[in-house]
Structures are given as C-alpha cells and as structure tokens.
Amino acid sequence: MILHELLSFELLRVIWWVLLGVLLIGFALTDGFDLGVGALLPFVGKTDAERRVAINTVGPVWEGNQVWFILGGGAIFAAWPPLYAVSFSGFYLAMFAVLAALILRPVGFKYRSKRESHAWRNGWDWALFVGGAVPALIFGVAMGNVLQGVPFHLTDDLMPMYDGAFWWKFITLLNPFALLAGVVSLSMLVMHGGAWLTLKTEGPVQMRARTIGSVAGIVALVSYALAGVWLAFGIQGYALVGTVVTDGPSNPLMSDVVRTGSWLTAYAVRPWIIIAPLMGFAGIVLATLGLRAGREVSTLLFSKLGIFGVISSVGLTMFPFILPSSKMPNASLTVWDSSSSHLTLFVMLICALIFMPMILAYTAWVYKVLWGKVTEADVTENSDSVY
Amino acid sequence: MELDIVELSRLQFAMTAMYHFLFVPLTLGLSILVAIMETVYVMTGRPIWRQMTKFWGTLFGINFVLGVATGITMEFQFGMNWSYYSHYVGDIFGAPLAIEGLMAFFMEATFVGLFFFGWEKLSRTAHLVVTWLVAIGSNFSALWILIANGWMQNPVGAEFNPLSMRMEMTSFFDVMFNEVAQAKFVHTVSAGYVTASVFVLGVSAWYMLRGQHFELARRSIAVAAAFGLASAFSVVILGDESGYNATHSQKMKLAAIEGMWETQPAPAEFTLLGIPDQAARETHYAVHVPYVMGLIGTRSLTTEIPGINDLVAQAETRVRSGIVAYDALMQIREAKGNVSDEVKTTFEDHSKDLGFAFLLKRYVDDPRLATEEQIVKASNDTVPTVWPLFWSFRLMVALGFSFIAVLGYFFVVANWKGMQFPRWALRLGVAIIPAPWIAAELGWFTAEFGRQPWTVDGVLPTAMSVSHLSVADLAITLAGFVAFYTVLFIIEMGLMIKYIKKGPYMDVAETEEWQRKHELRLQSSGQPAPMPAE
Numbered sequence: 018m019i020l021h022e023l024l025s026f027e028l029l030r031v032i033w034w035v036l037l038g039v040l041l042i043g044f045a046l047t048d049g050f051d052l053g054v055g056a057l058l059p060f061v062g063k064t065d066a067e068r069r070v071a072i073n074t075v076g077p078v079w080e081g082n083q084v085w086f087i088l089g090g091g092a093i094f095a096a097w098p099p100l101y102a103v104s105f106s107g108f109y110l111a112m113f114a115v116l117a118a119l120i121l122r123p124v125g126f127k128y129r130s131k132r133e134s135h136a137w138r139n140g141w142d143w144a145l146f147v148g149g150a151v152p153a154l155i156f157g158v159a160m161g162n163v164l165q166g167v168p169f170h171l172t173d174d175l176m177p178m179y180d181g182a183f184w185w186k187f188i189t190l191l192n193p194f195a196l197l198a199g200v201v202s203l204s205m206l207v208m209h210g211g212a213w214l215t216l217k218t219e220g221p222v223q224m225r226a227r228t229i230g231s232v233a234g235i236v237a238l239v240s241y242a243l244a245g246v247w248l249a250f251g252i253q254g255y256a257l258v259g260t261v262v263t264d265g266p267s268n269p270l271m272s273d274v275v276r277t278g279s280w281l282t283a284y285a286v287r288p289w290i291i292i293a294p295l296m297g298f299a300g301i302v303l304a305t306l307g308l309r310a311g312r313e314v315s316t317l318l319f320s321k322l323g324i325f326g327v328i329s330s331v332g333l334t335m336f337p338f339i340l341p342s343s344k345m346p347n348a349s350l351t352v353w354d355s356s357s358s359h360l361t362l363f364v365m366l367i368c369a370l371i372f373m374p375m376i377l378a379y380t381a382w383v384y385k386v387l388w389g390k391v392t393e394a395d396v397t398e399n400s401d402s403v404y
Numbered sequence: 405m406e407l408d409i410v411e412l413s414r415l416q417f418a419m420t421a422m423y424h425f426l427f428v429p430l431t432l433g434l435s436i437l438v439a440i441m442e443t444v445y446v447m448t449g450r451p452i453w454r455q456m457t458k459f460w461g462t463l464f465g466i467n468f469v470l471g472v473a474t475g476i477t478m479e480f481q482f483g484m485n486w487s488y489y490s491h492y493v494g495d496i497f498g499a500p501l502a503i504e505g506l507m508a509f510f511m512e513a514t515f516v517g518l519f520f521f522g523w524e525k526l527s528r529t530a531h532l533v534v535t536w537l538v539a540i541g542s543n544f545s546a547l548w549i550l551i552a553n554g555w556m557q558n559p560v561g562a563e564f565n566p567l568s569m570r571m572e573m574t575s576f577f578d579v580m581f582n583e584v585a586q587a588k589f590v591h592t593v594s595a596g597y598v599t600a601s602v603f604v605l606g607v608s609a610w611y612m613l614r615g616q617h618f619e620l621a622r623r624s625i626a627v628a629a630a631f632g633l634a635s636a637f638s639v640v641i642l643g644d645e646s647g648y649n650a651t652h653s654q655k656m657k658l659a660a661i662e663g664m665w666e667t668q669p670a671p672a673e674f675t676l677l678g679i680p681d682q683a684a685r686e687t688h689y690a691v692h693v694p695y696v697m698g699l700i701g702t703r704s705l706t707t708e709i710p711g712i713n714d715l716v717a718q719a720e721t722r723v724r725s726g727i728v729a730y731d732a733l734m735q736i737r738e739a740k741g742n743v744s745d746e747v748k749t750t751f752e753d754h755s756k757d758l759g760f761a762f763l764l765k766r767y768v769d770d771p772r773l774a775t776e777e778q779i780v781k782a783s784n785d786t787v788p789t790v791w792p793l794f795w796s797f798r799l800m801v802a803l804g805f806s807f808i809a810v811l812g813y814f815f816v817v818a819n820w821k822g823m824q825f826p827r828w829a830l831r832l833g834v835a836i837i838p839a840p841w842i843a844a845e846l847g848w849f850t851a852e853f854g855r856q857p858w859t860v861d862g863v864l865p866t867a868m869s870v871s872h873l874s875v876a877d878l879a880i881t882l883a884g885f886v887a888f889y890t891v892l893f894i895i896e897m898g899l900m901i902k903y904i905k906k907g908p909y910m911d912v913a914e915t916e917e918w919q920r921k922h923e924l925r926l927q928s929s930g931q932p933a934p935m936p937a938e
Contacts, residue, residue: 077521080472081514088505090479095502098494098570105483105490106871112484113881117888120473124892127469131899173737175569176488176872183877266567271740357495358565358572365499372506376514383514386525402458402520 021363026264027353029362033096034339034352036369038332040092044085045156045206045324047380050317051079053210055122055149056203059142061214061225068142069130069396069404071226074217076404077387079126081380083119095365099269099355100339103177107169108159110187115152122148130404149210150203157202160331161195161244164280165252166343171270180344194247200240205301205324207233212304212320216313219390227308234305241297241327248334254280255341255349262353269354274346280334290333296326412878413485413870416885418852420477422845423889427471429844432546432593433600433635434464435539439532440627446532456620457535458523459908460604465520466899470892472513477885485878489859489869495572496562496579497552504548512541546596547589554585556860557851558653564755566736571863584649588851591642594635595847598807599840601632605814607904609833612825617907622823629814636807643804643847644700651701651709654861656719657854659712660790661797662697663687667711671698677798680790685713687794712787719760720783722862726761729754730771759863766867788856796846796853803843810836 024032054075062068075082094101105112121144129141168189169179179186211230215223253276265271284291300323307316335341337352356362396403438460445453479501482490490498515537522531555562561578562571573579605628608621650658659665663680664672665687674697678690701709710718732751736743763782764771774782810832817825825833855861859869 077517078514080517081510083472083476084505084510084513087476087479087509088502090483091498091502091505093498094482094490094494095498098498099491101483101494101498102487102490105480106485106487106873109484109871109873109877110880112480113884116477116480117884119476120888120892123469123473124895127465128895128899131466131902174488175491177491178872183874183880266565267570268568271567357498358568360576361495361499361573364573364576365502368503368506372503372510376506376510379511380514383518386518386522399524402523 021360024363024366026359026362029359029366030263030352030356032366033356033362034332034336036366037089037093037097037339038329040085040089042325042328044082044089045328046209046321047082048079048085049153049206049324050209050213051075051082051122052149052153053206053208054213055145055210056153056207057210057214057226057229058145058149060229061222062142063221065135065138066393066396067222068138070218070222070391070393071214072126072129072145072404073396074214074391076126078383080123081383083123086119092365096357096362097339097350097355098357099175099177099267100350103169103350104159104167104340106177107167107179107186108162108190110183111155111159111190115155118148118151121145126404130400149206153203153206154199157199158190158195160202161198162190162192163340164198164248164331164335165192165194166255166276166341166346166349168344169342169348170345171342171348173270175268175270194244194252197240197244197247201237201244201327204233204236204240205327208237208301208304208308209317209320209324211308212317215308215311216317217391219392227311231305231308234301234308237323238298238301238305241301245294249279249281252280254278254282255338255346257337257351257353265354267354267356267358269348269350272347272349272351272354274341274349274351276346283334283336287333287336290330293326293330293333297323297330298326300324300326409873409875409878410867410870412875412882413873414866416485416878416882417481419882420474420481420885420889421852422848423893424471424474424478425844425848426841426893427467427474428546429596429599429840430467430603431464431471431542432596433598434460434467434603435535435542436597437600437604437627437631438464439535439539440631441624442532442535446528452619452623455908456624459620460624461519462903463607463900465516466896466903468516470896473892474889485871485873486859486869487871489864492570492864492869493555493559493562493860495570496555496559499573499576500548500552500555500579504545504552508541508544508548510541512538512545515541543593546593550589550592551580551582551585553851554582554588555579556858557588557855558582558584558649559860559863564758566733566751567741569737571860584646584653587642587645587649591639591646591847594638594642595840595844597635598632598639598811599844601628601635601811602807602836602840604628605632605811606834606837609825609830610904611907613827613830613834620908625814625823626818629811629818633808633811633815636804636811640804640808643801647700648703654855655710656712656715656786657788657793658701659710659715660788660854661793661850663690663790663794664697664709664711665713667708667714668697670702670708671695671705672701672709673697674700678794680794682787682790712790716783716787719786720779722757722760723763723779723782725754726757726759727764727771727774729758730761733758734772756862759858759860759865762865762868763857765865785857788854793850793854797850800843800846800850803839803846806836807840807843 054071058068058071062071125141125145125148129138129145169177171177208230211226211233214226215230218226255274256277257272258275259273261272300319300321303319304316304323307319339350339352339355341349438457441453441460442457445457515534518526518534519538522534526534559571560582561573561575563574565572604624608624608628611617611621647658663675663678665685673692673694675687676691676693678687680687697709698705698707729751732747732754735747736751761771763785764774764778767778767781768774813829814833817823817829857865857867859866
C-alpha cells in the first residue's frame, strides 16, 4: 500500500496525538458526569426514590459513555503501543483498582433495583460511589505522576522494567503532587456530575447537586491553580536535546532527553497554548456560578469547557512528551518515538474519519431522544424497566 | 509446576478470558433472537411477541452487563500483564481492537440504553431498528476480536522492523481477510447462536414442565429450535474449515489435537479415541478411522499431514536459522541500521525464524551462546501438552453433534408434531442448558492452549511476552479477580434465576392497558403521537 505516503509520518503522529487528547476529553466529558453522579449518589439522594432518579439520569447513557474509555484503551494500544505497554503495566495495581471500580459500576447500575431489599440497594449505592469516585481520583493521580516522570526504564530489547517492591511502587504513586492532581480531577468531575444532575432532575436532588457541585467547583479551581504554581516552581521539566528526528522508527532509546528547567517554559516557546489553562479556569468559574444561580444547559456546557481546558493544558504543556521516565530520561516516550508505524497510523486515521462522525451523530440522536428531566413519577411508573 | 510470573500471567489471562466468555455467547445469540422476536411483533402487532421481546430482553440485559464489565479487563490486560507482547505486536494487534470500539462496541453500547429505556420514547419501528443495531453491534464486535485473535494464530500481513524491535503491519487487508480469522468468526458467532437457542429452548421447556407461560414458551421454542439448528450446522461446518486452515497455518496444533506423532502416508487415519503419552511420543489404545484425518485436514487423498516428530525436526532447523537472524539483528541494532547490505540480506533471509531463537531465551540470555542441548530443548518446547488438547477437542466435537440432534428433534416436533413434547424431551431440554457453554470454553481452550508455546504463532514465545511484574503483584490481582468474579457470578446467577422464575411481568390485558395510558400521555404532552413502541 502506497496510499499512506500521502500524509507524512510526522503529521500522522501529531494527528494521533491530538486524537489521543480527543478521546481522553471525550471520555471525561461524557463518562465524566457518570462518574460524578456516582460519587454524588449517596449525598444527593436521601430516599430510595431520589437515588433512583439520580441513577436513571445516567441509566440509558452510561454504557455508551464508558466506551470512550474502552476505545481510549484500544486507540492507545493501536496508535501508541509503547505507551500502552509501559503505562498499563507500570501503574499495575492502580489499573487493577480502576478496573475493579469500573466493573462494579455497570453491575451496580443494572442490578441495584432488581431486588427490593434495603441492604441490597444501599450496598450497591456505595458500590456506585466507589465506582465513580475511585477512577475519578486515580485518573488525576496518574496525570500527576506523568508530569513528574514515571520510574521505568527500557532494556535494549525495549522491554519495560520497573524497580522496587510492588507496594513501594504503589505507595510512591500516591505522592503529594499526584494527590493534588487527583483532587483536581475528582472535584472537577463531581462538579460536572452536579451540572448534569441540575439539568436532568428537579426538587431536592437538584438542590443538593447544585450545592455540592458548586463547592466541588471551588475546590477544583483552587487545586488547579495550586497545581499550576507547584508545576512552575517545584517540578523539573523534560526536554529533547540534539537533532530531533520526527519521522524515525518508534524507538524511544534513539533520542536524548535531559531534565531541565520547568515544564512551563513551553508557554514561552508556544505562547498561544495559554488559551488552554484560561479555558480551564473560565469554564470552572462559570460552571460554579451557574450551579449557584441554577442555570441548567449553560452550566453543563461551561463545565465541559473547563474540563476541556484542564486536560488539554496538561497535554499541550508536555508536548512532545507523552510519558517521561524519571529513572532513565532517554527512555521517555514522546510523540516522535512511541507511535505505531506509518501504515498503521494511516489505516487507523481512515477508520476514525469514517466512524467518529457516525458515533457523534448517533450519540447526539440518543441524547435528543432522552432529553428532559427524570422525575420520581417516571421511576415509580416504570419500576420494572428502569434502573 | 513452579508458579512464576509467566505461569501466573497465563493463569490470570485464561481465567479472566474464560469468565468473560461465559457471557459473550449468550449476548451474541440472544441479541439476535430478541431482535427476531421484536421483528415479528412489529410485523404482526400481536402483544405476545412484545411480551417475549421484553422478557428475553430482561435476561439479555442481566447477562449483557457482565459481558461488558468483564470485557474491560480483557482490553486492559494486554498492557497490564503482557507489556512486551503489547510493544512487540501492538502495531498490528491493537488496530482491530480499536476498530472494534469504533465500529461495533460504540454502537452496541449506545443503543442498548435505548433498548431498555426507549420503549416509551420511540415509535415501534424506531425501537426495532435500535434492537437490531444492538444485535449487529455485538456481532461486529466479535468479528474484530476474532481478527485480532486470528492474527495470533496466523500472523499474516506483518514483518519485523529491527530498528523499532517489533512487528509492523505491511498489509491491513491481509490482516483483515486472514482466512483463519474469518473461519473462526463464523464458527464463534454460530456457537453463540447455539448457546442462546439452547438457553431459550431450555428455559421454555422448563416453563412447559411447570405448566406456566405456555404461549410464550411454545413460540420461543419454535424460534429457538429453527435458529439453533441452522446455527449448529454452521458451527460444525466452520469448525471443519478451521481444521482445514490449521493444516497449513498451525500444523503443530493440528498434530497435537490428533495425537499424531509420526507422519502417516496419505490419506491419514483419524484417531477417534486413545491415551496420548507425551513422554513415549505415542498414543496408546488408539482407535483409528481410516482416511478421515486426511480428508478433513487436506481435502485430498494424496497430501500428507506431518506428525509431531517431523515438526520438531523442522523446528530445530528454524531455531538454528533464528540464531543467524538474531546475530544479524544485534549488528543492525548496534550500528543503528548503518550496516552492510550483506548483513541486511542475511537478516531478511532469516528474520521469519527470529521467534524460534527467542525460544532459547528461557535457557540462555544470548541465543547465540546456546548449546546443542539447549537447541534440542527449545525445539521440543514447540510441542504443546498433547492430552488436554486431544480430549477437549473430542468432547467439544461430540457436544457439537449432540446439539444438532437435540435442536433437530425439537425443530421437527415443533413444526410437524404440534408441539407435543414428551416430558423426557422437555427435561432433556432443561438439562442441556449448560452444555453449549462447556463446548465453547473447550473450543477456546483447544485454540489457545494449542497455540503454546507461542502468543503469536512462530513469532513471539509466551514466556517472553509478559510484563516484568513481581509475583506479589500477580498474586494480589489473581486473588482479587477470583474473589470479585466469584461474587459477581453468584449475584448474576441469583438474578437470572429470580427473573426466570418471575416470568414475563405483564400479561396481555396489562399490556393493552399500558398501551392505552401511553397514548394518552403522548397526546397530553402535546406532541404528535408516534406509533407507540408497545
């Protein structure tokens, strides 16, 4: 096949770096509010009927939303195999915790209301809480670790290796900066879940969601700002040195990397990227104000803007790094040395161009069909068919 | 057996994959059966078919959710436990997994919510379309997963790149239209259809035995028996196609399944039963059927099928050739590609055997330093353990034929004997409910255990594919999965049984009442009333 030569390897790598961001953001925007609703569930619903209302706002859509996550995993595997190999095995026990939480969640949604018992339902409500809060926290913790660099190295055969005992690897993931990043992501997604519940519910559930959501918004704002300051003064960045080959074979060991200065020098080199953190701040502030004022549609949109800004600010700040290694900087994974082959990136791009518009179209249609508030009457009248 | 990270990783993968496949076949088949029932409902407008759709749809939902949940484990486990595999073949193997998400899983998961929640919000036809999209999405998922798996059995359309130290794709079309993958796809989804048909038939038979829900049970048996019988034929025919493909792509697997130690003059005889003895390289007390193996494996009377001993001899040649490739690879890598054409040619001539040199890595770090004894050992390692393959394959085939018999019987009685099932037949229908699951798991076991010692046949040994985790890491997750999955299984079975006992929750009069209220609601909301889905 010659067709793939139409697009240069370098361009395809940049496109797939953008698409990686699109998938992560798509996941955070859609499944993010499911996770937020899960984390809010025991607090916004005091009675069984109220909790069922909250669950049924996401009931018909969480399954599709979660595919953003699964597709994210698949796309990283297909487009960035070294990233998939190093990060999934490097964060092994954290990944297992995410998996366990994400398995609990579908089961919780589906099975919770299938029995009458109070203990059964209450138990699943807390399972849904764990299934929402734990992944939301861990995704931030992972981002926090990536910004600091992860202690892996590569052998000459490009086999990823990690040092230290298993518990030590797990404990060191939970360092202060990473935990702060975890707070950013958890509070942001709780805010997002609050915005979703404001749109989809009414009465006491909506009131509580607005209150908790706006507090979460303030926490997100403060912790995001703190993380920015910490990143500016407390954490060394990474830089490629020597000739940078952008279309060479995907072998991370062929480039030279040093730790130098701060990540935020990126803002001197590419000043336009300041738009990302600005969107992050603006979105969070406006969503928080919207939650206080009780605006519905615009609040959800601002919340999305905030999430979009925060996640893209991390990616843009680190570019071209994707997963730096603190143990062996030369092994750091960058956009230029950890992608799939030219042909695979091209084939996958064609597939994405065919299917992404279809996915967006039918997802939009499903949300349109389901538009409107979920009420206690809806739940009690259709008790057998809803969650 | 010493439990090192390789064994533990294999155990965990086998366990989570086989657990995942408890739910997948029912999803594949039941989605289609439910869509067929709803189609009849939309075409005839008779409430009984809506009742059937909703009843089997509820059971579908309870099962579906665990299929989805345990599928996440599969998607992530390659990176978590098989990181070298992910690096080494991700360029090819990752693509079908991502396409599965883009093309199939997104569709299936987005519409499944509307299947359950959309009854009141959609017209009849729109809801039917949604149901079919769920069914089609599920089945397309299976296609891409089996393209990925088929590539592990028959790695076409890829070559090794010494500079990135991995396999890279050379032809996406070869990967997609891999003959092994296509045959496996139809074989696997057909097995799913049989599973769901036997399930629907068995549950309906149980209702008949108890004198309950006769109208639902009778129609369900009619649909399940017809669909199941056609699928049961398809499973056997495509299973045979897979065997035929294995004759050229995976000779060792085929020989091991047959317990065929020596190459026989064509056409080879089929060993019906026997006791394979790995140490003596002999199958004791073998019962042979002349010609059959040659006909199945080669579809000719003159082509030979090589036996295990000859294949080991061939493997030894390939190990030696692999060492030459490995030596050239080291030179290319050290010089970052700037080597003489002679070295490049040497590498290209031998690179297809590179994986065989990696078999030596179990015994020696640098395959170039391997002793004669180690080369012999590595060659012998290419033989999978024969007896489990020999027996699981035979049991699977026997079950496959028994499904044709049972479903055929029910099909005949349902269509020409006025549904007059004797009680023994209904009891048999209930008793065989678990059998398709057993057959499906045996099938996966045969396919994947028979691929050993490779993760990707002839390319990458299993022992080299794992992540460098600690035994403690694996012990924690393995124990976690066992505990977690056991609890989920008990909960799932409990709910299945509860909802089967409960039966369809609306009778015909209630359905009509519901329909009347639904129309009123639509009118009062001021919207133009669509045809209600109910």
